Amino acid sequence: MRWEALFADMEAQLEAAQAAERVVEVADLTRAELAGVELGDRLRAALGAEVRISVAGGHVVAGQLLEVAAHWLLVAEGPRRALVPLAAVAAVRGLPARSAPATGEVAxxxxxxxxxxALARDRVAVRIVADGTELAGRIERVGADHLDLATGVDGGTGAAQLWAVPFVSIRVVRSD
Incomplete structure (x- = not known):
C-alpha cells in the first residue's frame, strides 16, 4: 500500500508540474501573439463602434468607425466624415481587446x-487640419506625397488660392 501511495503522490506532483508548465507556455504564447498585433488590427476589430481618436496637435475625432485601411481610417462624426491618417493617431479610446485579421494585398x-x-474626383468641400493650420476648400490635385487645396472657391472673394499640403502634416480631413 505504501508504494501505491508513493507512486500516486509522485504522479500527482508530475501532473501539477505539467499543469504549471502549460500555464507558463500559454502566457508566453499569448504575449508572443500580442506582440504581432498592430493598431490597424485592433481598429478593424472596432468597425462600427464608437471611438474617440486623439490626433497629433491636440485635435479629437469622435464618432462611429466606418472604414480602416492600411494608412488611414474613416470616422462618421454625425453627418460629417473625418479621414484620419493612421500616422497622425496619437491615442484611441473605445477599441476592443480583440483584433481582426490584416487586410488583403489590394486593400x-x-x-x-x-x-x-476620391475626394478630389468628387469635388468635395473639405476642412484640413494640418500642423499648426486649418484650411478649408476643395482638393484640386493629389500627388505622391502632397495635395493641392484650393481655398476661397466658394466665398466669391475673387480668385482661389492654391495651397500645397504635404501628407505628413495632415492630421484630419473633414467633410465641410
Missing amino acids: RRLGLGYALR
Missing part, C-alpha cells in the same frame, strides 16, 4: 493618396 495598396483622390 494595403489603397493608401492615403487613394482616399484623397
Whole structure:
C-alpha cells in the first residue's frame, strides 16, 4: 500500500508540474501573439463602434468607425466624415481587446493618396487640419506625397488660392 501511495503522490506532483508548465507556455504564447498585433488590427476589430481618436496637435475625432485601411481610417462624426491618417493617431479610446485579421494585398495598396483622390474626383468641400493650420476648400490635385487645396472657391472673394499640403502634416480631413 505504501508504494501505491508513493507512486500516486509522485504522479500527482508530475501532473501539477505539467499543469504549471502549460500555464507558463500559454502566457508566453499569448504575449508572443500580442506582440504581432498592430493598431490597424485592433481598429478593424472596432468597425462600427464608437471611438474617440486623439490626433497629433491636440485635435479629437469622435464618432462611429466606418472604414480602416492600411494608412488611414474613416470616422462618421454625425453627418460629417473625418479621414484620419493612421500616422497622425496619437491615442484611441473605445477599441476592443480583440483584433481582426490584416487586410488583403489590394486593400494595403489603397493608401492615403487613394482616399484623397476620391475626394478630389468628387469635388468635395473639405476642412484640413494640418500642423499648426486649418484650411478649408476643395482638393484640386493629389500627388505622391502632397495635395493641392484650393481655398476661397466658394466665398466669391475673387480668385482661389492654391495651397500645397504635404501628407505628413495632415492630421484630419473633414467633410465641410
